[in-house]
Amino acid sequence: MLALAGCAHRAPPSADSDWKQARQAVVVVTPDWNANHGTLRTYERTDGAWREVGTAQPVTVGRSGSAWGLGLHPGGLPGPTKEEGDGRSPAGVFGIGEAFGYAEKASTSLPYAAMQASHYCMDVSGSPLYNRIVDADTVGADAVAGSTEPMRLDLRKPGDQRYRLGFVIEHNPQARPNAGSCIFAHLWKQPGEATAGCTAMADPTMDRLLAWLRPEQHPVFVLMPDAQYRSLRAEWKLPALDGQP
Template sequence: MTPRDLVLTGRGIRFAGRLWPCTIGRGGVRTDKREGDGATPVGTHRITGILYRPDRIAAPQPWAQPIRPGDLWSDDPDRPDYNTLVRAPYPFSHETLRRADPLYDLILLTDWNWPDATPGAGSAIFLHRWRRAGYPTEGCVAFRPDHLWQIACQITPETRLIVPPR
């Protein structure tokens, strides 16, 4: 572990000398992550990118990429583009990244089951804003919007999310 890592604890994420409240997946923390189980996967996950809504917020880092209309994330384990960014029209199972609500206005991407995805092993483990304090995610790690912004402004391409077994 390095000081630039995001480390999940029982009380939140430890990062940059501070504890940041967060929520995790409704399925808890698991070593045997599967698509749709709602679990946050145990492991050391690199932060591979930042996506943001340019019509709503500024880029938190020079390497952040805008979320465009039609950007989707494939969560269909039967597709060769499973667990990757895809574009509409896309008739298979997916998550819409450019949402009406602000949930995905800022997304930190992880390398969970990427770039060579194992079908059914889980997709789209993001760090994003929470719906509200204590409300679980579908497996992602979620933060208060201002905390997510502060974290995104401080991470580097070497930052990792570390999720230890519980």
């Protein structure tokens, strides 16, 4: 079983307490809460200072935009809240979990799991396996009944390469019912096409991320609308964007 995140409930953190060890950050900023597209940038932190590495790239997010998710950041923030099936990508600061894909191996230092036809991500709220990638051959066919997230999309829709490569964005680690599940960074079906709540990108962008990310650097994934990012950046000790104070 590939766990999307740990099961333990955590106390609400303050400022950057839960990501102060992060030395790598993948940052996606969107125009506003309802935008289904954004810009991805990557940063490395040395001696307490963030510097941008690589070049900014376009990505797509949920078809309905974004909403505050459950991650490393404090809760209770003003704005929409992520719910199961709302078509929004979780906003906030999140750990980066395992990589996955169709091939047996991938060029990445992240833990990697090869997906088979029997792998599903459980998006059925109330299931004991909610927000987990599981193998039906291990947990049983009844346990994955109702899941709408088969991990081998290419075997159900010929040519669908969206999950050919990707990694887990650790939203809702406590598997809170109806709070949203199965949030990934993955390939886009075609440029500019929005997602059901994930972040999608071009193949070269994903290739670069997977080659660059290092678990020992405690990487984080950050997604927010521009206004919210601008407001919280200094307090949360996040990277400054071009032109931001």
